[in-house]
Amino acid sequence: MATVAFLGLGVMGFPMAGFLAKAGHKVRVYNRTASRAQQWLETYSGEAFATPAEAARGAELVFACVGNDNDLREVVNGEQGAYAGMQSGSLFVDHTTASADVARELAVIGAERGLGFLDAPVSGGQAGAENGALTIMVGGEEADYQRALPFIQCYARATNLLGPVGSGQLCKMVNQICIAGVVQGLAEGLHFARAAGLDAEQVVEVISKGAAQSWQMENRYKTMLAGEYEHGFAVDWMRKDLGIVLDEAQRNGALLPVTALVDQFYSEVQALGGGRWDTSSLFARLTNVRSFEDEAE
Template sequence: MKVAFLGLGVMGFPMAGHLKKAGHDVTVYNRTAAKSAKWVETHKGGSAATPREAAQGAEIVFACVGNDDDLRSVVNGPDGAFAGMAKGTLFVDHTTASAEVARELAAAGAKLGLGFVDAPVSGGQAGAENGKLGVMCGGARKDFDRAKPVIDAYARACVLLGPVGSGQLTKMVNQICIAGLVQGLAEAMNFAVKAGLDTGKVVEVISKGAAQSWQMENRASTMVEGKFDFGFAVDWMRKDLAICLDEAKRNGARLPVTALVDQFYAQVQQRGGNRWDTSSLMDLVARP
């Protein structure tokens, strides 16, 4: 299939690569042209100077950018993807953004005869590189059915949750879960250190029981070592949690723990940890 991929960050770069490895004809676009050139050198696909040019002739256009405004910038306007897409083609958005912008762009696309699926992902950079992402989708069944076989190139699970916006709402659920998990893990690991326990052995045994989590298996050891210069940045987590908290105001959900952890991340930012991994909550409890 001829496809386009807009956005070549730590997630988009390998995701687009998996599409090329799966045999698709891939054209990429990135605001920083050097990233596009590096992707072409690595994967032997094509690149374009604008989202519109990348989208021309594509059956599906994928995007994975930073936030709502970044998404609008690659979709709308004379150089945006929608301007280059033909009627009957499909836009799939992997950005973690608001449900509101998903509905907004889906409505704009519908007026042009375009399909739209919001499809945020979970699994981090490692999941993207290994082709094992969880993909949460919102949209019409016919659009999802067209997109899924292509998305499967980098997905461990790809599920339709409901109409447009449902994928973004599900990603919010994901981030709410992670916020509480990471804070709990940080407190637990700091407690183990203060108690004089061998943290490696502690994790070895408790990770086989009810306390097990991805965060524990992948972040506990680096937390104890005070290593945070990798992974999913605190800046991005705060962006995501702001989306969660804003949506909660609309739907009436109470998120007391999420709001508290968001403020803890604000304190990490004040320490200069904007680009630290989200597991850097450990720094607050270890160095109060």
């Protein structure tokens, strides 16, 4: 068993850190809102600290799962950041969905201090985190990956090393590109089924047994048809992720017309007041599309 730190106890980090504690590791936690860390201590065994540096002090591995690039820099850098508390030879594992650039930036700073770094964004949503069934995409050195693997497996059902630092974030971008297109396709299909006078649930029962089947179809079609959008990853966060994707595409020359269009559609969902709705709320936009067309005219 090892001493580890976990920075960021949001909807994903809270159960992930919990799985490390349940596995018997000594877990030192930090959260920007201290009451959240106290809530975690009411559920799991560990210690809470006032700064990332204090939480990281004495930890063999430090895990983080925060909001964006700037949040990540905030918990890593500076006198109160994790790097200030980490000893040479320890390893930082970042589960934030962030840019590949920030991963490379922090890996270089860490290397100067004798620290290892893995970028390891996750997929599977809140349910995956709570069930210990996340998919984790990793970038970094093979030796660092093998060192972190037994810990990552506490809350993952699948994980793979994709290449050097930044590769995990690039793989997560592919993941979000694919999700965006699939959810929009499902929303349009259900919308068309209703417009055509079909029983949409009956349609899905049939086509979900064929080539149209997807995780989104199996897990979201009923809630989409019911107009319930409180079941997963928020639109605001998806737009953050798609912004990272589109910025990266500008640099590498990838053409992403569908992704850019779906990002625009999500901005319209935000305009409907759905920033905290889950990503399947693209279906809600279709029932309000005329209002957007009228505004354009």
